Amino acid sequence: MHEVSLCESILQVMEQSAASQGYTRVNSVWLEIGQLSGVDLEAMRFGFEVVTRGSLADGASLEIVQIPGEAWCMKCAKTVPVKQRFDECPYCGSYQLQVTGGEELRVKELEVD
Amino acid sequence: MCTVCGCGEGEAKIEGQDHGHDHDHPHVHQHPHEHSHTHGHDHGHRHHYGQGPAHAHAPGMSQSRMVQIEQDILSKNNEYAAANRRFFSDHGILALNLVSSPGSGKTMLLTRTINELKSELELSVIEGDQQTVNDAERIRATGVQALQINTGKGCHLDGHMVGHAMHSLKPADGSVLFIENVGNLVCPAAFDLGEAHKVAILSVTEGEDKPIKYPDMFHASDLMILNKTDLLPYLDFDVERCIEYARRVNPGIRVLQLSAKSGEGIQGWYQWIRAARQLVLTDHPELGASGLCA
Structure with missing residues (x-):
């Protein structure tokens, strides 16, 4: 639901970087989006296209790298994979999990002219 | 033009400030999924990540170049939130971000809390809603200062709006600031406002599975209030x-269970506020020696 806000922030990041690095055109954008970040990828793609229209990234390709969810299981004392915040530990069934990965929302890199 | 950050005209409106701030929130799309099949997949996918050196561009071969960004998408909001947090910390202010679905009884809980604590603590309120100043007026009827932020089409408050609201509201040193977020269990989870705690309010007339239906919000909150417990016998x-x-x-x-209507369990909430405030005041002994405000 807030993907358009996030796309606005991505555009701000690109515009600031363009001003400091001296480029005028972004051809590709790589994002890292964690599985637990609450972002809907289709909404993100749609928002990106709408928000970047007429900007330095108009028509740029959007490459999304999904980062899998990970948590520390306190009972097993090891890192385990999770798909959702309310998942149980796949090994012992405990809910005593601390999420350690998959919350990323990052602009990783750009291909620019 | 705004003197704080240089932002221009927009959609969000803060009471008493005639310039708005929308650049973060032009939520003009209503139904993104209806369109995703026409827009989602027409990118070339020329640079598959993790499948060899697809974007290892050799110098001189192309005018294109790679720019490493490695920046959090929410970094701009986080900067505003950090500035707010510094302000709260410098002034010994306990800021609470109240989040819930619409209709969970946030405003009623707040008016009762204010009426019963205003003789003991200095209080102020920021009200976030898409439209109307009704809630701020309900709060002001208690005699406590309140400021309405209308987010327009926006679905959440952000750090930037709250920073601006601070300039009008000017909460007192050592006071408690309640920020009543837009009724929405999705988006406000991602946007830090600089608060000390997010407090999620869930009424027992909603589903008991809301915490796992909207896990991000309950994950981000330090306290869950189960409101309207006076209705439990009928549910x-x-x-x-x-x-x-x-x-x-x-x-x-x-977790606290209470009814803002009957008052059952509400003393626990007041104790929680006092305890949270005492923690904030550990850096400000001059403000909290008595635990009371003048």
Whole structure:
């Protein structure tokens, strides 16, 4: 639901970087989006296209790298994979999990002219 | 033009400030999924990540170049939130971000809390809604200062709006600031406002599985308030199961059960506010020696 806000922030990041690095055109954008970040990828793609229209990234390709969810299981004392915040530990069934990965929302890199 | 950050005209409106701020929130799309099949997949996918050196561009071969960004998408909001947090910390202010679905009884809980604590603590309120100043007026009827932020089409408050609201509201040193977020269990979870705690309010007329339906919000909150407990005899709401769901997404979450209408359990909430305020005041002994405000 807030993907358009996030796309606005991505555009701000690109515009600031363009001003400091001296480029005028972004051809590709790589994002890292964690599985637990609450972002809907289709909404993100749609928002990106709408928000970047007429900007330095108009028509740029959007490459999304999904980062899998990970948590520390306190009972097993090891890192385990999770798909959702309310998942149980796949090994012992405990809910005593601390999420350690998959919350990323990052602009990783750009291909620019 | 705004003197704080240089932002221009926009959609969000803060009472008493005639310039708005929308650049973060032009939520003009209503139904993104209806369009995703026409827009989602027409990118070339020329640079598959993790499949060899697809973007290892050799110098001189192309005018294109790679720019490493490695920046959090929410970094701009986080900067505003950090500035707010510094302000709160410098002034010994306890800021609480109240989040819930629409209709959970946030505003009623707030008006009762204000009426019963205003003789003991200095209080102020920021009200976030898409439209109307009704809630701020309800709060002001208690005699406490309140400021309405209308987000327009926006679905959440952000750090930037709250920073601006601070300039009008000017909460007192050592006071408690309640920020009533837009009624929405999705988006406000991602936007830090600089608060000390997010407080999620869930009424027992909603589903007991809300904590796992909207896990991000309950994960981000330090306290869950189960409101409207006076209605429990008439409902099938399973309190124990609801708390268990909340602990699944956030093992450390505290839970209070109360009714803002009957007052049952509400003293626990006041004790929690006092305790949270005392923690804030550990850096400001001059403000909290008595635990009371003048």
